[in-house]
Each structure stands twice: as structure tokens, then as C-alpha cells.
Amino acid sequence: MPPSSPDHPAQPMKPSYLKWLLGQGSRQGLWSLPLFIALAIALGLSLTTQQFTSTGNLFNLITQAMPLIITAIGQMFVILIGGLDLSVGSVISLSTAILALGGPAYVLIPAVFLLAALIGAVNGLVVTRLNVHPIIATLSMQYIVLGVTRILRPVSGGTVPDIVIASVSGTLLGIPLPVFWGIAVLLLSWKLLHGARFGLHLFAIGGGIASGMEKVAHNFGVAERRNILLAYVTCSCFAALAGVFLAGRIVSGDPNVGLLFELDAITAVAIGGTQLSGGVGSLHGTVIGALVMALLANGMNLTNMSPFIQTTVKGAILLLVVGLQSRKKMGL
Amino acid sequence: MILADKTWQRLRRIPPSYLVFAALLLTLWVLRPHMMNPNILGIFIRQIVPLGILVLGQLLVMRVRSIDLSGGGVILLINYYISSGLFPGASMMTFVAMAIATGLVIGTFNGVMIAKRRVSAVIVTLAVSIVLVGFVQYLSSGKPPGDVPAMFAALYNTKLLGIPTPVLLWIVLTLLMSLFLARTVFGRAVASVGENLSAAHFSGVAVERTVIVAHILAGLMAALAALVQTASIAVGSVRVGLDLPILAVAATILGGVVFGRGEGGVWGPFFGVLSFALLFILMTTLGVDEPGKLIIQGFIILLAAIFYGVRSAKP
Numbered sequence: 001m002p003p004s005s006p007d008h009p010a011q012p013m014k015p016s017y018l019k020w021l022l023g024q025g026s027r028q029g030l031w032s033l034p035l036f037i038a039l040a041i042a043l044g045l046s047l048t049t050q051q052f053t054s055t056g057n058l059f060n061l062i063t064q065a066m067p068l069i070i071t072a073i074g075q076m077f078v079i080l081i082g083g084l085d086l087s088v089g090s091v092i093s094l095s096t097a098i099l100a101l102g103g104p105a106y107v108l109i110p111a112v113f114l115l116a117a118l119i120g121a122v123n124g125l126v127v128t129r130l131n132v133h134p135i136i137a138t139l140s141m142q143y144i145v146l147g148v149t150r151i152l153r154p155v156s157g158g159t160v161p162d163i164v165i166a167s168v169s170g171t172l173l174g175i176p177l178p179v180f181w182g183i184a185v186l187l188l189s190w191k192l193l194h195g196a197r198f199g200l201h202l203f204a205i206g207g208g209i210a211s212g213m214e215k216v217a218h219n220f221g222v223a224e225r226r227n228i229l230l231a232y233v234t235c236s237c238f239a240a241l242a243g244v245f246l247a248g249r250i251v252s253g254d255p256n257v258g259l260l261f262e263l264d265a266i267t268a269v270a271i272g273g274t275q276l277s278g279g280v281g282s283l284h285g286t287v288i289g290a291l292v293m294a295l296l297a298n299g300m301n302l303t304n305m306s307p308f309i310q311t312t313v314k315g316a317i318l319l320l321v322v323g324l325q326s327r328k329k330m331g332l
Numbered sequence: 333m334i335l336a337d338k339t340w341q342r343l344r345r346i347p348p349s350y351l352v353f354a355a356l357l358l359t360l361w362v363l364r365p366h367m368m369n370p371n372i373l374g375i376f377i378r379q380i381v382p383l384g385i386l387v388l389g390q391l392l393v394m395r396v397r398s399i400d401l402s403g404g405g406v407i408l409l410i411n412y413y414i415s416s417g418l419f420p421g422a423s424m425m426t427f428v429a430m431a432i433a434t435g436l437v438i439g440t441f442n443g444v445m446i447a448k449r450r451v452s453a454v455i456v457t458l459a460v461s462i463v464l465v466g467f468v469q470y471l472s473s474g475k476p477p478g479d480v481p482a483m484f485a486a487l488y489n490t491k492l493l494g495i496p497t498p499v500l501l502w503i504v505l506t507l508l509m510s511l512f513l514a515r516t517v518f519g520r521a522v523a524s525v526g527e528n529l530s531a532a533h534f535s536g537v538a539v540e541r542t543v544i545v546a547h548i549l550a551g552l553m554a555a556l557a558a559l560v561q562t563a564s565i566a567v568g569s570v571r572v573g574l575d576l577p578i579l580a581v582a583a584t585i586l587g588g589v590v591f592g593r594g595e596g597g598v599w600g601p602f603f604g605v606l607s608f609a610l611l612f613i614l615m616t617t618l619g620v621d622e623p624g625k626l627i628i629q630g631f632i633i634l635l636a637a638i639f640y641g642v643r644s645a646k647p
Contacts, residue, residue, distance in 0.1 A: 130638045133637070136637040140630040143630030147626030150626065151624075267458070308466055314462060315464075318458075318459040318462065322459070323445065323449055332397065332399055332452060
């Protein structure tokens, strides 16, 4: 056996079923445990409360979870390449603020996504061309975007275009529209991650970075810088989409609606088994992670528990899930 | 080529915080000369001491390629102990001992999870902060707890040798940290782990122990920062100090300490914190509003990081 080193700690042999359960040696990471946690919470709630299984509550759950699901999926693209985007919360707030500026929807909605793409592109350029650490690059972007948002809209107010409100609150064939939002987002992100080279390249880049061989994907012909840049653009655009959804729900612009959303998104991604060192993670894991958090929030509401204990439980689940995953890299 | 020039190379080794600090001081002196009064500046600088102490821990963990975002939770918890009246009749020394014990326990937990379990430092310390914040909010039901014992505020307002006591504490701690990093074996271990983890391991540096000790010290610094912060606001709060860890990361980077690299030493980040203090004074006296402050702050962090990032690209 080779000697243990910081990069290659000696690890006891584990039976293969345990390895599968813990997501070891898999590119998808540990997603079975979060799924189990989500199912356990759902089962517990359906046994202890009457309302949980009602159609109204389930649709409500989907609506509540949607902004987090969308943001977390976007965040996952960046985390897969070993990055991090702390500016998504500000981008969400900015999107609601722009939608509430007043004006025709066909101008405002493209403006939201163009601006988000621009923010993502600047993040990506600063990270890839100027070699700034992603945490720092996106943190400064968070401040700048939040500042601009507060200039546009110091306090919440204004009204968003009717079509945005209708797209969130309406129903189609008796099914609330957020369900269709969910399906569309899942299809789009599945296409990006598994139906295009983009996703494969992200896994290649992230895997190289996680194992300390930064240039390996580049040497195999992957355009590293371009794909990293596109990952940040994707992340920002998903955040803008979440902003549009939220604007439709709160019917106005709010400079604080996205506050600390980046931390929730990172938490959801991490609960879903995606590793922050890059290269390991999955779309279904991320959705499960976001659902665990939404179920916790929903359950606390239904059982009238203190909303504050929910924060503690969220943190404890995060510690449990990441504590069970093993990785080689030490540090960030 | 100008980039290859010796003088230019030497200039670029100066942490950005020195330049930013000098520029801000000059601007203040030109635009608002009456603010250049040691007493006025002392009051402002006193307010930033908790951040300054937190930065001492942050720079240590960032030099071993880690990060500590749990400071906000630690500050909140210690503030809660002291202000909630849960421990009636406890003396000030008891509170200080409790705070230090809390910091050490949380630092040890962070360190072991990061170095032994190899969990992402961002996630562990974030999760610890989430757990602590939730716990305090649960205990207090989201309402601010009571008042802080008067002794804390009294001590906070004293002056020694003409310098406000909290500022003096900060300077002494910074001196100690600088000596600790420069003169001890541990300081060398920190530098070598930051430089190259594997090389440090194969050269006989106890990598895991170094990372754990760095996190324990960061926990201790968070506890001291919590004591000063609690004394400064003199009341309990359920929101105090939550944005401090991220600001500490920013100030550390402004001071020329980036993940794994520590050219800025201890004084670079020290002036990074002072630059933040000056920036707030300057923007407040010039009447820059809240959004403007955020934007300027973002740009300064970004420019400092670009300055360092570009430098690291070519050896």
C-alpha cells in the first residue's frame, strides 16, 4: 500500500455496496442519503399532519422551492468546475428591481437576462483571465450588484409586468404554472449537463482541478477558459430566472429578496452531494438538496415548530452529509 | 518591458492595503482636514477592532489554504451568553473564560473536520455558522436578549497611553501574531503548507496538525472579537457580526494574503482593516449613500484581488 500523504490518505477498504451508497468512485457524489432524508421528512410529515399530502400544500411546496431549485442548479454548474458564485443573491434582487422599473415586458425580460449574462461574463473573465479566486471575484461582484440594485430600488415597491405575475400564479389544465417552470428548468439543465458537450467538459475541467492537475482537460482539447466563463454566465442567468419567478410571486421589486440566497443555494448543492472541489456532482442530487431544504421549511410551518430551529436542522444536515463524503483535497 | 523592471517588481510586492491606506489618508487630509484628529479617528478605528481581531484568525487559515466563515456564529453565540442573563452573577472573568472555551471548541471542530475528514472548509465553517445562528435565534425566539453587564462597556471606553483600550488590544494581538508567525516553528509550518501541501508533507511538516492548530487559533480570535464586539454595542442582538467573516476575508486579501500565499504578512491585513475604517469615515463625511458605499467597497476588493491575481500568474 502506498504511504499516506495529504493528497492520498490511506483509506480502509469498504464493501462495494457501502461505496455505492456513499457515492464513492462515482461522478454523481453522495445523493442517496439526501434522497433518503427527503423521503423520511416527507413520510414523517404525511403521517403527523393532515395538510401535508393535500394537493394544495404539495403545489405550494413546489412554488416555495422553485427559486431555490433554479438558483441551486445554476450554482451547481459553477461548483462542478471547482468555482463558487457568491453574486447570485444580488443578481436575483437586481432582476426583481429591473422588472419593477415599469415598461413593456418584451424589453424588461430580455434586459434582465442580458444584464445577468454580462455579470456572469465579468465574473468568468475575472476568474479565468485575471486569475482572481472565484470567492473573491464573485464577492466583490455581489457588493457592486447589490449597490446598483439599491440605487434602482432603495426599498421594495413598483409593479412587475402582468405576464410575469400570470406566469407564476396562473394554472394550465388545472395544474399550477410553477410545475411547468420546474419541468422546463429541469429539461434545460439536463440538456446543458448531459445533452451537450458543455456538461461533459465541465466534469472534465472540475475533475482535473480537484485532482490537482489543472491543465489535464486543456491538454485533452477542452477549451477550459471558455467553458469556465460559460459556467459563470449560466449560473448568473439561472439566478436571473429565479429572480423573474420571485418577482412574479411578490409582484414587486425588492432589493433584499435575494439576500443570503447564495448561501442557501450553496447549501442545497452541497446537501445534494456535489463536491466543492469540483468534478463530482449531479443534477438530481442538487434538486434533492433543494427539496430537503424546502421540505424542512414546509414541515416547520405545518407543525408550528419554531422557524429558528429549522436553521439549526439545516446546518446539521449539511454537516452530516458532507461529513460522510470523503475526498482527497484538503482546504477550500 | 515595464513588467520585468526591477523597481516595478519590487513595487508590486507591496500589499495593496498600504497603497489604499495611503491614498485614503491623503484624500481625507485634502478633502476633510478637520477629520485628521487622533481623537476622532480613534473613535472610528475603535469600532472596527472586532473585524481587525477576526482578520488575525482569517489570515492564518487562509495562509494554509483554508477559510473560516464561522466567526459570525461564534460572535452571535458569545454575545448571547453575555447578554441573555442566563448566567446571573457570573463575573467578567467567567464570561471571558466561557468565550475563549467556546472559540477553542469550535475552532477544534472546524480544524478536525477540515484536516482529518477532508470536508470543504467553506461548507464546514458555513454549516457551523448556520447551526450556531439557528441555535441562538431558537433560544432567544428571534428577540434581542437583554443588556450586557456594565463592566464591558466601562472597559471598552477606557484609554491606555492615550490609545483606546480595544485598539491597544488589537495592536498587541497583531504584534503577537506577527512574532508567532515569524519566530516559531509553527510559523514556518504555516508558510510551507501554504506554499505546497504535498511538498510540506514530504518534508516532514505535520500538515494536518498545522491546519488544525490554525483553525483553533482562528476560533480563539473569533472569541476575542466577540468579546470586543459585545462590549462595543453594549446590548444583546440576534444579528450582530453576521457579515464580519466575509468582510474579514476581504480585508485579508486587501492586505496581500491570498489562499496559500502570505506576502502581506500580518501588517498587510492590519492596514487592510484600517483601510476599511478610513473608507467608511471618508464615505460618511463625503455623504456617499449606502449603495455607493457597497459599489466602492466591491471595486476596491476587486482591484486589490486583480492586482494580486495578475501578479501570481507569472512567477
